[in-house]
Amino acid sequence: xxxxxxxxxxxxxxxxxxxxxxxxxxxxxxxxxxxxxxxxxxxxxxxxxxxxxxxxxxxxxxxxxxxxxxxxxxxxxxxxxxxxxxxxxxxxxxxxxxxxxxxxxxxxxxxxxxxxxxxxxxxxxxxxxxxxxxxxxxxxxxxxxxxxxxxxxxxxxxxxxxxxxxxxxxxxxxxxxxxxxxxxxxxxxxxxxxxxxxxxxxxxxxxxxxxxxxxxxxxxxxxxxxxxxxxxxxxxxxxxxxxxxxxxxxxxxxxxxxxxxxxxxxxxxxxxxxxxxxxxxxxxxxxxxxxxxxxxxxxxxxxxxxxxxxxxxxxxxxxxxxxxxxxxxxxxxxxxxxxxxxxxxxxxxxxxxxxxxxxxxxxxxxxxxxxxxxxxxxxxxxxxxxxxxxxxxxxxxxxxxxxxxxxxxxxxxxxxxxxxxxxxxxxxxxxxxxxxxxxxxxxxxxxxxxxxxxxxxxxxxxxxxxxxxxxxxxxxxxxxxxxxxxxxxxxxxxxxxx
Amino acid sequence: xxxxxxxxxxxxxxxxxxxxxxxxxxxxxxxxxxxxxxxxxxxxxxxxxxxxxxxxxxxxxxxxxxxxxxxxxxxxxxxxxxxxxxxxxxxxxxxxxxxxxxxxxxxxxxxxxxxxxxxxxxxxxxxxxxxxxxxxxxxxxxxxxxxxxxxxxxxxxxxxxxxxxxxxxxxxxxxxxxxxxxxxxxxxxxxxxxxxxxxxxxxxxxxxxxxxxxxxxxxxxxxxxxxxxxxxxxxxxxxxxxxxxxxxxxxxxxxxxxxxxxxxxxxxxxxxxxxxxxxxxxxxxxxxxxxxxxxxxxxxxxxxxxxxxxxxxxxxxxxxxxxxxxxxxxxxxxxxxxxxxxxxxxxxxxxxxxxxxxxxxxxxxxxxxxxxxxxxxxxxxxxxxxxxxxxxxxxxxxxxxxxxxxxxxxxxxxxxxxxxxxxxxxxxxxxxxxxxxxxxxxxxxxxxxxxxxxxxxxxxxxxxxxxxxx
Numbered sequence: 001x002x003x004x005x006x007x008x009x010x011x012x013x014x015x016x017x018x019x020x021x022x023x024x025x026x027x028x029x030x031x032x033x034x035x036x037x038x039x040x041x042x043x044x045x046x047x048x049x050x051x052x053x054x055x056x057x058x059x060x061x062x063x064x065x066x067x068x069x070x071x072x073x074x075x076x077x078x079x080x081x082x083x084x085x086x087x088x089x090x091x092x093x094x095x096x097x098x099x100x101x102x103x104x105x106x107x108x109x110x111x112x113x114x115x116x117x118x119x120x121x122x123x124x125x126x127x128x129x130x131x132x133x134x135x136x137x138x139x140x141x142x143x144x145x146x147x148x149x150x151x152x153x154x155x156x157x158x159x160x161x162x163x164x165x166x167x168x169x170x171x172x173x174x175x176x177x178x179x180x181x182x183x184x185x186x187x188x189x190x191x192x193x194x195x196x197x198x199x200x201x202x203x204x205x206x207x208x209x210x211x212x213x214x215x216x217x218x219x220x221x222x223x224x225x226x227x228x229x230x231x232x233x234x235x236x237x238x239x240x241x242x243x244x245x246x247x248x249x250x251x252x253x254x255x256x257x258x259x260x261x262x263x264x265x266x267x268x269x270x271x272x273x274x275x276x277x278x279x280x281x282x283x284x285x286x287x288x289x290x291x292x293x294x295x296x297x298x299x300x301x302x303x304x305x306x307x308x309x310x311x312x313x314x315x316x317x318x319x320x321x322x323x324x325x326x327x328x329x330x331x332x333x334x335x336x337x338x339x340x341x342x343x344x345x346x347x348x349x350x351x352x353x354x355x356x357x358x359x360x361x362x363x364x365x366x367x368x369x370x371x372x373x374x375x376x377x378x379x380x381x382x383x384x385x386x387x388x389x390x391x392x393x394x395x396x397x398x399x400x401x402x403x404x405x406x407x408x409x410x411x412x413x414x415x416x417x418x419x420x421x422x423x424x425x426x427x428x429x430x431x432x433x434x435x436x437x438x439x440x441x442x443x444x445x446x447x448x449x450x451x452x453x454x455x456x457x458x459x460x461x462x463x464x465x466x467x468x469x470x471x472x473x474x475x476x477x478x479x480x481x482x483x484x485x486x487x488x489x490x491x492x493x494x495x496x497x498x
Numbered sequence: 499x500x501x502x503x504x505x506x507x508x509x510x511x512x513x514x515x516x517x518x519x520x521x522x523x524x525x526x527x528x529x530x531x532x533x534x535x536x537x538x539x540x541x542x543x544x545x546x547x548x549x550x551x552x553x554x555x556x557x558x559x560x561x562x563x564x565x566x567x568x569x570x571x572x573x574x575x576x577x578x579x580x581x582x583x584x585x586x587x588x589x590x591x592x593x594x595x596x597x598x599x600x601x602x603x604x605x606x607x608x609x610x611x612x613x614x615x616x617x618x619x620x621x622x623x624x625x626x627x628x629x630x631x632x633x634x635x636x637x638x639x640x641x642x643x644x645x646x647x648x649x650x651x652x653x654x655x656x657x658x659x660x661x662x663x664x665x666x667x668x669x670x671x672x673x674x675x676x677x678x679x680x681x682x683x684x685x686x687x688x689x690x691x692x693x694x695x696x697x698x699x700x701x702x703x704x705x706x707x708x709x710x711x712x713x714x715x716x717x718x719x720x721x722x723x724x725x726x727x728x729x730x731x732x733x734x735x736x737x738x739x740x741x742x743x744x745x746x747x748x749x750x751x752x753x754x755x756x757x758x759x760x761x762x763x764x765x766x767x768x769x770x771x772x773x774x775x776x777x778x779x780x781x782x783x784x785x786x787x788x789x790x791x792x793x794x795x796x797x798x799x800x801x802x803x804x805x806x807x808x809x810x811x812x813x814x815x816x817x818x819x820x821x822x823x824x825x826x827x828x829x830x831x832x833x834x835x836x837x838x839x840x841x842x843x844x845x846x847x848x849x850x851x852x853x854x855x856x857x858x859x860x861x862x863x864x865x866x867x868x869x870x871x872x873x874x875x876x877x878x879x880x881x882x883x884x885x886x887x888x889x890x891x892x893x894x895x896x897x898x899x900x901x902x903x904x905x906x907x908x909x910x911x912x913x914x915x916x917x918x919x920x921x922x923x924x925x926x927x928x929x930x931x932x933x934x935x936x937x938x939x940x941x942x943x944x945x946x947x948x949x950x951x952x953x954x955x956x957x958x959x960x961x962x963x964x965x966x967x968x
Contacts (some may be wrong), residue, residue, distance in 0.1 A: 185544070
């Protein structure tokens with residue numbers, strides 16, 4: 001008899017062990033996740049598409065829908081790409097295939113990865129497994145929520161200003177935004193080329209490291225990639241002796257950080273001290289003050305150009321017109337949602353003659369300052385620590401009508417993204433019964449360091465990634481599906497309805 | 499008032515690399531439409547450009563040949579505009595930081611060397627080819643539909659921009675011929691205007707002689723030969739002078755030159771200034787060629803056409819030197835001279851007969867050519883012409899032609915000459931009245947009479963002697 005697979009708890013590493021030991025077959029493993037998707041995705045809407053059959057006999061994986069997959073529709077959450085089936089695999093998809101990973105499906109995202117809640121998806125928002133009335137974060141909310149809800153052991157996301165880290169924080173799992181240039185962008189539907197980076201979402205730091213080792217490294221098809229300076233090491237052990245952790249004042253005391261978030265992060269940093277780390281304060285004044293405005297000039301400017309190719313001529317939807325001009329205008333008007341349109345307009349303006357120096361040019365100078373400021377911080381510290389998101393998951397609809405409030409969700413993730421640095425978000429506790437993410441920022445190509453710190457803290461914190469509403473009264477036993485999972489169509493446990 | 503033309507040129511040359519500028523698709527012409535394409539040059543979502551190393555090296559080589567400063571840090575930018583021949587919505591082109599800057603090309607002239615400034619030479623990619631079907635003009639307006647062939651999209655181009663240093667249409671033509679020959683000899687482009695692998699736009703203005711102002715310029719496009727460039731520039735100079743002299747004002751416009759009518763028609767009225775929103779291409783890293791590479795490329799440069807013109811001028815004259823060098827004929831000339839041919843005679847044969855017969859100079863044996871030129875007076879004219887026409891054939895030998903001696907015997911030719919003169923008393927009178935040019939007529943008649951077998955030089959002497967006799 002096939003073993004019962006508890007996809008809510010099974011890590012990718014454990015799944016690989018089961019496969020290697022012949023305890024489950026690739027097909028049984030896949031079936032378990034497809035069952036979980038069938039059960040929970042109607043409520044959570046993490047998948048834009050599931051794949052019935054896939055090559056590979058390894059651990060299954062879900063890919064954010066900005067990642068081109070040969071023969072599998074890739075929409076980037078946009079109507080303008082509906083029906084578009086890539087004729088080529090992105091490099092990361094190809095590397096996953098080469099590693100034997102089975103594709104489960106494509107996960108929901110804000111349109112063109114522009115957003116912090118998945119509410120900008122043309123195909124409807126995803127929901128947070130901890131509380132389905134709340135957002136899973138974004139833009140990679142589909143991938144993050146899918147991993148938390150046991151619908152995939154791990155997933156890939158893409159991060160421009162926080163789209164991996166923030167959803168992982170809000171969904172209570174581990175997300176890595178790698179060093180810019182360590183993972184190929186070939187085949188990733190581009191948002192902002194100088195910022196976009198693909199990375200893993202997983203239940204554990206070791207899983208994240210494993211997946212990172214599969215996708216990272218120089219790709220001849222992406223000129224901005226580099227060979228990793230050292231191989232990826234799976235983290236072990238719990239000592240942080242000798243490690244210097246910097247706590248940037250501005251990133252920990254910014255206005256808008258919820259008290260519960262601040263408290264959970266403070267406790268995690270204390271734990272690190274207990275594990276032997278030296279903790280000290282540092283300052284990134286300009287990075288935090290100018291990060292957001294700088295980002296909202298550079299990212300839309302690049303996006304306005306990257307999104308020019310969606311003209312209805314070669315792929316995706318086409319709205320007919322009497323002339324080329326009319327065809328393009330109608331296609332783009334019908335195909336793009338409000339957020340891409342807003343950013344195209346912002347970016348076009350920032351690049352326009354007479355405004356370039358004041359906006360895009362100036363933002364690039366500020367970016368250099370931000371890079372320098374981070375470099376100075378890393379002269380004194382090995383990693384920096386702060387909250388990933390100022391708040392826990394917010395209710396669906398709360399910020400949808402207020403772009404500036406939505407943009408503020410990324411206040412703490414954006415500065416290090418502008419500096420091209422890696423950031424790891426790990427769950428560090430609950431606030432209002434919702435997960436809080438701790439953000440660890442490393443120096444360029446400092447992923448191994450982040451894995452080491454993240455792993456040690458993860459063990460010390462002992463966070464349970466299974467949402468409260470799905471936990472059973474008795475301690476869950478690995479290898480068994482908790483009795484209540486999916487049995488309540490409202491998705492709410494009796495406890496939560498009180 | 500005397501007006502001085504001020505002309506600058508923008509020259510685009512297709513680089514004949516094996517693959518496109520930013521992807522591995524083959525470059526080439528004549529393939530089925532849209533078969534030389536891939537996700538990159540069709541701009542599918544997520545596809546990224548990768549710079550063609552050879553294209554960069556060749557551009558640097560050209561820059562060195564044009565005496566440019568080679569940038570240690572060149573940057574590709576995006577030029578943003580919507581058109582269906584531009585699938586990404588932007589063209590990738592070097593912009594404010596091109597690979598080559600501040601060079602010059604020396605144009606040898608009778609008055610000495612003219613240095614034409616090269617502002618820049620930069621790399622960019624070509625657009626796709628569009629065909630507008632229906633409508634009368636082949637233009638998009640009025641067309642029933644348009645077809646796009648992306649095979650050409652992404653072909654590497656080098657754009658060379660001159661300073662406004664050119665002062666006449668003739669000088670523009672000479673500059674272009676020399677530039678083209680330089681490009682061809684570097685082996686980086688076929689540079690054929692007829693095939694579109696070389697395109698020239700001219701910026702033209704005029705100013706009062708002696709002034710150093712720069713007046714409003716116009717741009718001429720769509721001229722597909724050097725002669726048309728010259729004619730277009732001349733027409734535009736005349737038009738502008740006319741405008742200024744009639745109290746008008748030249749407006750900044752773009753014109754198409756129609757070679758059949760000689761007319762200039764406005765290309766398109768720009769309603770607003772183009773704003774291409776250039777910014778550095780974030781998908782590519784800067785081009786930073788190592789010093790060793792630049793020095794290796796410099797060492798690989800052949801002796802350039804301008805220098806060879808100066809060298810040949812000492813042995814021939816400037817015009818012949820220019821014709822031979824810009825026609826790529828000087829190596830054959832030098833080899834033929836080494837084989838004993840007369841310098842001037844073989845220069846003329848190469849520049850006139852050989853080029854006229856459309857023979858590839860590289861296929862010609864200098865030794866056989868020299869033998870023919872040396873025997874030119876000895877063999878009948880038609881035999882000589884026949885031999886020239888066959889010079890390009892593999893294994894050509896002059897022997898059978900040299901065996902056919904021309905009739906040089908005066909005793910045999912004299913009666914024929916006398917008969918011809920008698921038969922044409924009117925022409926004889928005209929000649930004696932001063933129409934020297936009729937000499938050729940008489941010689942031609944004699945040649946005709948002898949079936950082309952007479953030695954033309956001997957006939958000419960006999961005719962002249964008889965006509966000049968009292």
